[in-house]
Amino acid sequence: MSIHTALQSAVAAKTLDFLPVDRSDPVERVMLVGQEVQQLWAISGRNSVRIKRLLADLQAFVRGDVISMCFTPRQHREAYLGRLEPTNSGCWDIRSRDPDPSLRVFGFFVRPDFFVTLDWWPRWKTVPWSNKEPLLDEDARWASAIAECGKKFQAILPGITPVVSMEVAKHVSGNVSLC
Amino acid sequence: MSLETLVSADIAKTGRVSEAALAYLSQRAKNVCYDFVMKKFLDSGMTKAELARRLGSRPDRVNHILASPANWTIRTIAELLAAISQEEFIPHSTKLAGRLPRNITQADLLLGIKKQSSTNAETASGSRAHTVKLELAA
Numbered sequence: 001m002s003i004h005t006a007l008q009s010a011v012a013a014k015t016l017d018f019l020p021v022d023r024s025d026p027v028e029r030v031m032l033v034g035q036e037v038q039q040l041w042a043i044s045g046r047n048s049v050r051i052k053r054l055l056a057d058l059q060a061f062v063r064g065d066v067i068s069m070c071f072t073p074r075q076h077r078e079a080y081l082g083r084l085e086p087t088n089s090g091c092w093d094i095r096s097r098d099p100d101p102s103l104r105v106f107g108f109f110v111r112p113d114f115f116v117t118l119d120w121w122p123r124w125k126t127v128p129w130s131n132k133e134p135l136l137d138e139d140a141r142w143a144s145a146i147a148e149c150g151k152k153f154q155a156i157l158p159g160i161t162p163v164v165s166m167e168v169a170k171h172v173s174g175n176v177s178l179c
Numbered sequence: 180m181s182l183e184t185l186v187s188a189d190i191a192k193t194g195r196v197s198e199a200a201l202a203y204l205s206q207r208a209k210n211v212c213y214d215f216v217m218k219k220f221l222d223s224g225m226t227k228a229e230l231a232r233r234l235g236s237r238p239d240r241v242n243h244i245l246a247s248p249a250n251w252t253i254r255t256i257a258e259l260l261a262a263i264s265q266e267e268f269i270p271h272s273t274k275l276a277g278r279l280p281r282n283i284t285q286a287d288l289l290l291g292i293k294k295q296s297s298t299n300a301e302t303a304s305g306s307r308a309h310t311v312k313l314e315l316a317a
Binding site: 031113 | 181182198199200202203206207209210211213214217218220221242243245246247248249250264278280281283284285286287288289290292
């Protein structure tokens with residue numbers, strides 16, 4: 001199955017949806033969002049303040065804004081996108097660090113400028129809208145979260161292999177600052 | 180929901196812009212400022228080390244600043260623009276109401292993969308190559 005067909009099928013089946021953007025926003029890249037992340041948009045009230053900031057951060061990817069990327073696991077510091085271990089999984093996290101609580105959105109590139117996000121985690125603190133435990137610096141939690149995300153990817157996009165490469169151009173076509 | 184609807188609905192309902200809408204718009208503004216300055220930096224061809232020298236700052240500090248807008252202030256933007264492109268930061272804003280929708284959506288780009296695949300096949304057989312983005316922009 002081609003990437004196009006697999007993504008179209010997932011969108012048709014509503015297992016993936018396009019990241020919501022304002023209709024006046026330029027669209028230079030594509031972010032497809034799994035149900036775990038889609039559920040965040042339904043959060044209302046006081047908790048929606050943090051979610052709206054996360055959404056704004058994710059929209060920067062779709063608008064084609066300059067993004068900072070770090071290909072070296074555990075050296076991400078302030079990077080927008082960080083490659084995770086094991087690197088052969090192709091898993092990355094988008095790092096929404098401002099404001100507290102810091103959040104991580106996990107996903108995979110399926111081709112340049114196409115990112116599929118399937119899960120999210122609090123980084124350091126629990127969040128009031130979910131009982132997910134924060135990842136902290138617990139290697140086992142990270143490994144489990146990454147493996148789980150990989151399983152979701154295979155379930156939603158069977159037969160599709162995420163991009164696993166050190167080449168920037170295999171991930172994004174431009175507007176990138178390497179950290 | 181569009182930005183315009185988000186804000187106007189809040190005002191119509193409660194007389195004020197909701198905290199969530201304010202957070203959303205302020206985060207978008209921060210990201211837009213980051214993109215604006217970073218494009219200047221990338222276009223300049225300047226290294227981070229050179230930028231650090233111009234700012235009289237340590238390279239690791241500049242690396243930190245350029246990686247994320249999380250701690251940016253108006254002062255950060257003004258200093259970076261002065262050092263990168265000798266420009267002054269002059270704000271510009273547009274009304275949320277009446278913005279025109281963009282011609283290209285994410286669904287179009289997804290459709291573009293299919294077009295690109297068939298175009299690649301044509302290219303392999305000697306036909307003229309087109310890029311998806313050019314097709315969509317036309």
